[in-house]
Amino acid sequence: NVAHGLAWSFYVGYLQLVLPSLGKSIDSFRASHRNSFWGQGPQKLLILIPLNTNISHKLEEEDNYIQFYDSLPNSQLDRAGIQGRVYKHSVYRVQDENGKAHDCAVEYATPLLTLYRMSQDRRAGFGEPERRQQVLLFYRTLQDILEQSQECRNRYRLILLKDEHQDDAHFLSKTILKH
Amino acid sequence: NVAHGLAWSFYVGYLQLVLPSLGKSIDSFRASHRNSFWGQGPQKLLILIPLNTNISHKLEEEDNYIQFYDSLPNSQLDRAGIQGRVYKHSVYRVQDENGKAHDCAVEYATPLLTLYRMSQDRRAGFGEPERRQQVLLFYRTLQDILEQSQECRNRYRLILLKDEHQDDAHFLSKTILKH
Numbered sequence: 001n002v003a004h005g006l007a008w009s010f011y012v013g014y015l016q017l018v019l020p021s022l023g024k025s026i027d028s029f030r031a032s033h034r035n036s037f038w039g040q041g042p043q044k045l046l047i048l049i050p051l052n053t054n055i056s057h058k059l060e061e062e063d064n065y066i067q068f069y070d071s072l073p074n075s076q077l078d079r080a081g082i083q084g085r086v087y088k089h090s091v092y093r094v095q096d097e098n099g100k101a102h103d104c105a106v107e108y109a110t111p112l113l114t115l116y117r118m119s120q121d122r123r124a125g126f127g128e129p130e131r132r133q134q135v136l137l138f139y140r141t142l143q144d145i146l147e148q149s150q151e152c153r154n155r156y157r158l159i160l161l162k163d164e165h166q167d168d169a170h171f172l173s174k175t176i177l178k179h
Numbered sequence: 180n181v182a183h184g185l186a187w188s189f190y191v192g193y194l195q196l197v198l199p200s201l202g203k204s205i206d207s208f209r210a211s212h213r214n215s216f217w218g219q220g221p222q223k224l225l226i227l228i229p230l231n232t233n234i235s236h237k238l239e240e241e242d243n244y245i246q247f248y249d250s251l252p253n254s255q256l257d258r259a260g261i262q263g264r265v266y267k268h269s270v271y272r273v274q275d276e277n278g279k280a281h282d283c284a285v286e287y288a289t290p291l292l293t294l295y296r297m298s299q300d301r302r303a304g305f306g307e308p309e310r311r312q313q314v315l316l317f318y319r320t321l322q323d324i325l326e327q328s329q330e331c332r333n334r335y336r337l338i339l340l341k342d343e344h345q346d347d348a349h350f351l352s353k354t355i356l357k358h
């Protein structure tokens with residue numbers, strides 16, 4: 001089951017590595033970016049999971065109430081022979097409907113790009129009808145793994161994006177701000 | 180089938196992005212590293228695939244005939260909301276049995292770390308006996324995908340590491356030099 005493996009991969013190869021030090025990373029960002037506006041409460045990585053696997057590489061291309069602000073400080077880790085492999089997150093400034101700015105670390109769940117590409121290539125063995133099921137399986141598997149992870153507690157928010165309001169030009173910013 | 184999805188993920192999320200520009204990257208490295216010793220012929224990324232999924236994060240920890248030399252120039256790409264995500268390879272200097280140095284871009288296939296971790300966690304649903312089969316499936320699936328990829332031709336070498344000579348302290352350097 002492809003989505004099951006991709007959820008495990010996303011956890012052991014990424015979230016488990018970056019979430020434990022996310023708080024420190026955001027504190028350091030706030031100290032060097034005096035004009036940034038973060039919410040109250042524990043700082044989390046917002047992870048977007050679109051059911052239709054439609055992913056933009058830059059969030060501002062989806063909704064002009066969203067602007068790229070800066071990157072969090074990079075982490076560097078030696079991984080499987082790659083020395084100093086770089087892990088980074090983008091901070092976006094999201095405007096609400098009153099024009100007020102809110103900053104947050106938000107990104108799409110990268111493995112969904114793989115699900116999308118596989119559904120387009122006959123050799124990969126699954127098509128668009130199965131893809132939606134695979135996204136739901138990815139979401140549930142990831143939820144289960146993360147809920148049992150002490151070291152990742154309170155450091156993430158999984159946001160499942162359903163298709164209904166895709167015609168709203170500010171659907172993404174509104175959704176992000178709800179979280 | 181976990182390995183099938185991980186092979187696709189490795190291709191669409193990495194090899195397809197980095198291999199087409201590898202030649203240019205190595206040329207630039209050679210120009211700025213006048214003392215480097217590359218072989219003749221097209222420059223490739225050597226990808227180590229150990230059947231037992233035993234992976235070191237730094238190759239010099241496996242064999243002291245191998246030393247980290249430097250990184251190839253970084254690539255930066257916007258991916259799924261992460262702006263300027265960094266992709267890099269490590270160049271290692273590998274000594275042969277006559278003491279002669281050979282430089283090459285070599286790394287382990289990182290998705291094997293996921294296979295290893297999944298085989299250790301009961302929730303993931305497979306154990307050590309299946310893991311070997313999954314590595315072989317990963318290798319064959321990756322081979323098939325890459326063989327049909329025009330843009331990646333001649334830019335990679337998959338090296339399947341079997342277990343027989345693990346007691347030889349210079350097994351890894353000898354294997355790399357054969358390729």
Ligand SMILES: Nc1nc(=O)c2ncn([C@@H]3O[C@@H]4COP(=O)(O)O[C@H]5[C@@H](O)[C@H](n6cnc7c(N)ncnc76)O[C@@H]5COP(=O)(O)O[C@@H]3[C@@H]4O)c2[nH]1
Nearest residue numbers: 009010013014087110111188189192193265266267289290
């Ligand atoms: N957003 C995000 N930022 C990251 O830095 C990152 N690094 C990994 N991942 C995702 O986590 C999971 C586990 O990663 P792993 O390294 O085992 O496999 C990776 C790895 O084998 C290879 N790869 C990707 N980027 C790099 C890289 N920079 N250096 C080496 N290998 C890489 O290709 C696989 C698929 O990558 P992505 O399809 O981008 O998604 C990965 C994957 O779903 C990331 N996701």
